[in-house]
Amino acid sequence: MQSILKYGLSMGLFCALIIILFSSCGSRKKMVYLQNDSTQVNTLYDQYVPKIQVNDILTVVVTAADPKVTAPFNPISSIANGNMSQNTDMALRPTYTVDNDGNITLPMLGKTKVVGLTRIEAIEKIRSELEKYIKDPGVNINFNNFRVSVLGEVARPGSFVLPSERVTVLEALGMAGDLTIRGVRENVMVIREVNGQKTMNRLDLTKQSTLNSPYYYLAQNDVIYVEPNQAQINSSKLGANTNIIISISSLLITVISILTR
Incomplete structure (x- = not known):
């Protein structure tokens, strides 16, 4: 009887040890973002401003001192009125899709090549063309x-449409609820399309040098993937058996405690 009890106790302790090993804790070094080091932060947003790409959808609004002269360039101006809410007005503003040749087709101006330009560069180009028709035109x-997707070990994975093209990888992760405790912060992947080719780039969020990365500021359609740490991978190997092992171990320990009193 004593040998059976010892065997049962050994098995219970063995199972408990296995569970502890599979759920080992991470260190502070692997968890804290942007830890202090000797890196000199010199990231300038102007270096990495997103460029207009094929299939981008752009809202283009022309303004002038006399609103009447902008009517041919703003298709919705004939139905707009002072009673419109701001949201309704924004929804009715004209949008243009960048075609496969990199052009948008604007009223009066026709095809205008904007692919590869920043938003500000495109504004200046269109404004220059409009000066043939309007004195001191404004363009917005x-x-x-502008969408980014966040996948993997984050609290709320998904795709997010952003009101501004100025967004960092940390801001995108914040919108997804931040990394879970199981996410690997030293190896976050940013998938980006450049000239029709997908590129995969790694960021170490625990280092300040990430602030100098060309992938710290995101471009439209970027995908961020956070991989699980080893503890999460190990626990997934146990799968549904984890609860069973815990229950059996607890039962064995309880029975042994009762029988050895």
């Missing part, structure tokens, strides 16, 4: 489909 351009 916004991305309608």
Whole structure:
């Protein structure tokens, strides 16, 4: 009887040890973002401003001192009125999709090549063309489909449409609820399309040098992937058996405690 009890106790302790090993804790060094080091932070947003790409959807609005002269360039101006809410007005503003040749087709101006330009560069180009028709024209351009996706070990994975093209990887992770305790912070992947080719780039969020990375500021359609740490991978190997092992171990320990009193 004593040998059976010893065997049962050994098995219970063995199972408990296995569970502890599979759920080992991470160190502070692997968890804290942007830890102090000797890196000199010199990131300038102007170096990495997103460029307009094929299939981008742009809102283009023309303004002038006399609103009447902008009517041919703003298709919705004939139905707009002072009673419109701001949201309704934004929804009715004209949008243009960048075609496969990198052009948008604007009223009066026709095809205008904007692919490869920043938003500010596109504004200046269109404004220059409009000066043939309007004195001191104003132009406002916004991305309608500036989207990033965050996948993997984050609290709320998903795709996010952003009101501005100025967004960092940390801000995108914040919108996704931040990394879970199981996410690997030293090896976050940013998938980006450059000239029709997908590129995969790694960021170490625990180092300040990440602030100097060309992938710290995101471009439209970037995908951020956070991989699980080893403890999460190990626990997934146990799968549904984890609860069973815990229950059996607890039962064995309880029975042994009762029988050895």
